[in-house]
Amino acid sequence: xxxxxxxxxxxxxxxxxxxxxxxxxxxxxxxxxxxxxxxxxxxxxxxxxxxxxxxxxxxxxxxxxxxxxxxxxxxxxxxxxxxxxxxxxxxxxxxxxxxxxxxxxxxxxxxxxxxxxxxxxxxxxxxxxxxxxxxxxxxxxxxxxxxxxxxxxxxxxxxxxxxxxxxxxxxxxxxxxxxxxxxxxxxxxxxxxxxxxxxxxxxxxxxxxxxxxxxxxxxxxxxxxxxxxxxxxxxxxxxxxxxxxxxxxxxxxxxxxxxxxxxxxxxxxxxxxxxxxxxxxxxxxxxxxxxxxxxxxxxxxxxxxxxxxxxxxxxxxxxxxxxxxxxxxxxxxxxxxxxxxxxxxxxxxxxxxxxxxxxxxxxxxxxxxxxxxxxxxxxxxxxxxxxxxxxxxxxxxxxxxxxxxxxxxxxxxxxxxxxxxxxxxxxx
RNA sequence: GGAGAGGUCGCAUAGUGGCUUAGUGCACCGGUCUCGAAAACCGGAGUGGGGGAAACUCCACCGUGGGUUCAAAUCCCACCCUCUCCGCCA
Numbered sequence: 413x414x415x416x417x418x419x420x421x422x423x424x425x426x427x428x429x430x431x432x433x434x435x436x437x438x439x440x441x442x443x444x445x446x447x448x449x450x451x452x453x454x455x456x457x458x459x460x461x462x463x464x465x466x467x468x469x470x471x472x473x474x475x476x477x478x479x480x481x482x483x484x485x486x487x488x489x490x491x492x493x494x495x496x497x498x499x500x501x502x503x504x505x506x507x508x509x510x511x512x513x514x515x516x517x518x519x520x521x522x523x524x525x526x527x528x529x530x531x532x533x534x535x536x537x538x539x540x541x542x543x544x545x546x547x548x549x550x551x552x553x554x555x556x557x558x559x560x561x562x563x564x565x566x567x568x569x570x571x572x573x574x575x576x577x578x579x580x581x582x583x584x585x586x587x588x589x590x591x592x593x594x595x596x597x598x599x600x601x602x603x604x605x606x607x608x609x610x611x612x613x614x615x616x617x618x619x620x621x622x623x624x625x626x627x628x629x630x631x632x633x634x635x636x637x638x639x640x641x642x643x644x645x646x647x648x649x650x651x652x653x654x655x656x657x658x659x660x661x662x663x664x665x666x667x668x669x670x671x672x673x674x675x676x677x678x679x680x681x682x683x684x685x686x687x688x689x690x691x692x693x694x695x696x697x698x699x700x701x702x703x704x705x706x707x708x709x710x711x712x713x714x715x716x717x718x719x720x721x722x723x724x725x726x727x728x729x730x731x732x733x734x735x736x737x738x739x740x741x742x743x744x745x746x747x748x749x750x751x752x753x754x755x756x757x758x759x760x761x762x763x764x765x766x767x768x769x770x771x772x773x774x775x776x777x778x779x780x781x782x783x784x785x786x787x788x789x790x791x792x793x794x795x796x797x798x799x800x801x802x803x804x805x806x807x808x809x810x811x812x813x814x815x816x817x818x819x820x821x822x823x824x825x826x827x828x829x830x831x832x833x834x835x836x837x838x839x840x
Numbered sequence: 841g842g843a844g845a846g847g848u849c850g851c852a853u854a855g856u857g858g859c860u861u862a863g864u865g866c867a868c869c870g871g872u873c874u875c876g877a878a879a880a881c882c883g884g885a886g887u888g889g890g891g892g893a894a895a896c897u898c899c900a901c902c903g904u905g906g907g908u909u910c911a912a913a914u915c916c917c918a919c920c921c922u923c924u925c926c927g928c929c930a
Contacts, residue, residue, distance in 0.1 A: 451889095451890070451891090454889070454890050454891095454899080455890060455891070455898095457890095457899080458889090458890060458891085458898055458899040458900085459898080459899090461898085461899055461900085462898060462899070464910085464911090465861075465899090465911090467910070467911095468858080468910055468911045469858075469861095469911080470910095471858090471910050471911070472858040472910085472911070473858085475858080475910090476858085476859095483910075484910090486910070487910045488910090489910090490910050490911090491910080494910090659850085659887095786869095791887085
């Protein structure tokens with residue numbers, strides 16, 4: 413969420429930034445009008461409240477002195493004040509609700525280093541790692557490889573749950589588990605992240621905090637339950653909300669967490685896209701990285717977080733590139749985002765396997781996550797960052813495709829073998 | 841699921857309708873003292889919002905939302921959460 417005072421003071425800059433994000437900016441005009449109304453209402457209601465408080469105290473004093481008649485007279489006075497105050501409060505509540513409604517749907521302001529553009533064609537590649545594998549046979553896609561090795565069963569998953577679900581079996585299930593352990597170990601041992609195992613079901617306030625609600629409810633699975641609970645679309649939600657409504661100490665920052673979780677996404681509106689295989693599923697596993705950073709350090713922290721995610725691909729020997737997203741391609745809460753894309757031989761293309769964002773104070777304001785510098789300084793909002801480190805399902809299929817052999821078997825990357833009981837190859 | 845207790849300004853507590861628009865202790869910040877520190881003493885300090893150039897000032901906030909009252913932390917209703925005991929359960 414953007415800061416009310418910031419929007420008020422920087423209306424033109426905000427309008428420009430939102431326009432770059434392809435956000436309809438007309439709504440901002442109402443904003444100014446509502447704000448003027450709101451402040452006038454507050455001023456009057458505060459004054460009347462002050463009068464009421466004074467009168468009340470005087471009545472108290474009169475009652476004590478036994479002057480009932482005078483007290484009764486003053487009561488009349490207050491009754492009128494109260495009506496007017498109730499009226500003003502109702503108006504203020506309405507204005508504030510409208511402003512909040514509008515503010516909560518505005519996306520974050522892009523950082524100045526982000527390229528302006530309408531969509532992904534304006535993204536810029538910042539670096540590339542590894543060489544694209546060459547096969548002396550026609551490479552198969554992961555569905556064919558996985559089903560051939562009997563480690564992937566999509567048909568039965570459809571019977572049991574429906575489209576966009578999958579079943580891993582034997583060495584396939586083991587590979588998934590190995591990847592989770594491997595990623596968590598690398599992040600905790602070498603990069604100083606603390607492991608979190610969060611709830612996979614969260615409340616509305618948490619989803620508001622990270623920005624999924626109110627705008628993107630259609631992307632979520634909501635539980636049929638009076639409590640208004642949802643399955644998490646990413647561990648970013650529970651982990652970023654860890655210190656919601658708290659004031660931390662500046663010396664605690666940065667805080668770095670890594671969390672494994674399944675992720676549940678309804679994928680509404682992506683019918684027909686990536687229908688084959690594991691690329692786009694309703695349920696997938698992910699190891700997430702989350703940081704709270706000091707505002708002055710957050711963009712540096714984004715660089716290291718992105719490198720921490722890339723390291724996994726490098727240790728697994730998977731070719732990839734890193735792309736800086738343009739203003740038109742970024743997510744709602746992000747001020748700056750790098751996507752990491754892994755090479756997928758069957759598609760002859762790089763596909764997203766991680767998305768690393770600095771959300772600056774956008775989520776922190778929605779979730780009220782603050783810190784205080786030494787002594788009695790005013791609380792400030794932390795900057796929150798998150799990135800996949802990595803999407804496990806996509807890593808799984810990238811290994812199958814990049815490490816496939818002519819005979820249909822798949823080699824296990826060396827770094828992963830200790831996590832697979834030293835298995836070197838998955839074969840029939 | 842049943843019975844009971846409780847949620848107060850970082851922590852711990854006081855406060856059952858107006859001497860409290862929240863007291864006290866600890867922690868915190870500033871000062872006095874000291875070579876320096878500790879102790880002691882003096883003073884300060886919550887969050888959000890409105891007005892103001894500023895000094896400052898006003899309003900709201902005692903789990904959340906309603907209600908009663910001239911006046912609510914305090915009374916009433918609903919909900920959320922925590923703890924204890926019983927039952928059930930991976």
